[in-house]
Amino acid sequence: MRKFLNLSVLSVALFSVTFPTGIIAQSHQAENHSTSTTEVSESAADQVETAHAEEEEFDPTEVVMHHIADAHSFHVYGEGEEAVSVPLPVILYTSKGLVTFMSSAFHHDTHGHHVVERNGQRFVNYHDDIYELNAGAEHLEFEGDHTVTNASLPLDLSITKNVFTLFLAAALLLLIFGSVARNYQKGSVPSGLAGFMEPLVLFVRDDIAIPNIGPKYGRYMPYLLTLFFFIWIINLIGLVPFFPFSANLSGNISFTLTLAVIALLVVNFSGNKAYWKHIFAPQPWWLWPILFVIEFLSNVVIKFFALMIRLFANITAGHIIVLSLISLIFIFKSVYMSAVSVPFALFISVLELLVAALQAFIFTLLTALFIGQAVAEDHH
Numbered sequence: 001m002r003k004f005l006n007l008s009v010l011s012v013a014l015f016s017v018t019f020p021t022g023i024i025a026q027s028h029q030a031e032n033h034s035t036s037t038t039e040v041s042e043s044a045a046d047q048v049e050t051a052h053a054e055e056e057e058f059d060p061t062e063v064v065m066h067h068i069a070d071a072h073s074f075h076v077y078g079e080g081e082e083a084v085s086v087p088l089p090v091i092l093y094t095s096k097g098l099v100t101f102m103s104s105a106f107h108h109d110t111h112g113h114h115v116v117e118r119n120g121q122r123f124v125n126y127h128d129d130i131y132e133l134n135a136g137a138e139h140l141e142f143e144g145d146h147t148v149t150n151a152s153l154p155l156d157l158s159i160t161k162n163v164f165t166l167f168l169a170a171a172l173l174l175l176i177f178g179s180v181a182r183n184y185q186k187g188s189v190p191s192g193l194a195g196f197m198e199p200l201v202l203f204v205r206d207d208i209a210i211p212n213i214g215p216k217y218g219r220y221m222p223y224l225l226t227l228f229f230f231i232w233i234i235n236l237i238g239l240v241p242f243f244p245f246s247a248n249l250s251g252n253i254s255f256t257l258t259l260a261v262i263a264l265l266v267v268n269f270s271g272n273k274a275y276w277k278h279i280f281a282p283q284p285w286w287l288w289p290i291l292f293v294i295e296f297l298s299n300v301v302i303k304f305f306a307l308m309i310r311l312f313a314n315i316t317a318g319h320i321i322v323l324s325l326i327s328l329i330f331i332f333k334s335v336y337m338s339a340v341s342v343p344f345a346l347f348i349s350v351l352e353l354l355v356a357a358l359q360a361f362i363f364t365l366l367t368a369l370f371i372g373q374a375v376a377e378d379h380h
Contacts, residue, residue: 060327068251068319070162071128072103074243083108086243088164093155094121094132103158112140130156162255165247169233173226204228204364212368216375220368223266227259228364235315235356239349250359251316253308259363260308267370268300274378303370307363314359318352 074086087104096119103125105116112126115133122133124140131140131151141150159167176193183194190198209217209224237245249255279299282291325345329337 058327058330058333060324060331063327064320064323067323068248068316069128070160070247070252072106072125072130072158072160073108074161074164074246076243081107088161089159090130091157091159092123092130092132093157095154096121099123099154115139124151128160129153130158161247162249162252164244165234165237165249166255168244169230169237169249172233173229176229200229201225208361208365208368212365212372213375214372220266220270220371224364224368227263227367228360231259231311231363232357232360235359236353238315238319239352239356248316248319250311251319253312256308256312259311260304263307263367263370264300264304267367267374270371271374272377274376275374277378303366307366311359311363314355318348318355322348322352 072090073088076084076086078084085104085108087102090101090103090105092099099118099121101116101118106125107114110125110128112124112131114124115138116123122137124131124133126140126148130153131148132154133140133151137150140148143149176197180190180194180197183190183192189195204225205217205221208228209221213220231250234249238248238250240246279295280292282288282295322345325341325348328341329335
């Protein structure tokens with residue numbers, strides 16, 4: 001679209017320069033005609049250079065946000081129609097039922113230009129949101145600040161990059177612990193993968209579950225182990241920059257919100273009488289209106305909101321820093337900038353390996369701490 005706009009501007013500019021210059025040239029002598037022609041040529045050249053510069057202008061914000069956002073395909077390399085990507089299934093629930101097709105039907109278009117027709121319905125991909133055009137509409141129409149006026153958003157059940165990564169992490173988790181379980185069933189000394197996993201499992205049990213939950217830790221171990229390894233695997237997957245990895249699932253607020261809601265349900269359904277008494281009947285009684293609001297918000301909202309934001313912000317920040325450092329090469333348009341940006345990006349990437357494990361540990365630790373507070377007996 002930008003190329004077409006630039007060509008249109010260039011054509012209008014050339015016409016506006018050439019047309020009046022031609023009229024003036026007809027009324028001048030022959031020696032002035034060559035001078036005006038030279039001026040037109042110089043103006044046209046300037047317009048071409050300006051249009052080319054605008055077309056090649058690098059937008060780091062767009063690049064960074066594109067790479068950390070979810071998408072309907074895995075981009076491999078290239079741009080526009082010549083791009084190479086791995087398509088994923090598009091599954092839409094519309095007023096006429098389910099509509100399915102591969103994301104390759106959009107031909108790498110995310111600006112709403114290419115229309116896909118299925119079952120008499122027309123769909124476009126606009127910034128990875130799939131719209132269903134209204135009857136008779138040929139393209140998207142906008143009002144105000146990019147508000148779509150002639151299309152609606154169907155229920156999108158597609159297998160996006162993040163959903164694919166979710167399934168991949170779950171499959172890896174099943175394969176890893178399935179292999180470990182079979183090794184233990186043989187009754188032999190743990191070896192191979194089981195020998196590697198045993199210290200990690202004992203770490204979750206001895207340093208997270210027992211100190212924070214106490215004697216009742218056993219019933220929560222499956223949940224805590226799943227939580228720790230699931231978040232860790234997903235964080236590691238996001239650090240690998242090629243298919244079938246590279247998705248920024250932990251940097252998706254919907255994913256961290258879901259983890260926080262599950263933790264909230266586990267904690268509050270585990271709460272004993274003392275836990276709920278502490279919330280609904282705080283002491284002293286004459287401060288009850290204030291303390292009740294504080295305790296309720298703290299135990300039901302703030303703790304789990306902090307869980308959600310902490311994981312989301314830390315993982316997203318790491319990806320943004322790495323991409324911003326690489327973008328400096330294109331911002332300054334100098335290969336020499338890579339001598340600074342690449343080493344720093346490599347350092348941050350290595351640091352993110354630590355952050356991947358650290359954030360899994362913190363999320364699991366705080367969840368165990370909240371569970372321990374909910375099941376603790378009242379000693380007063």
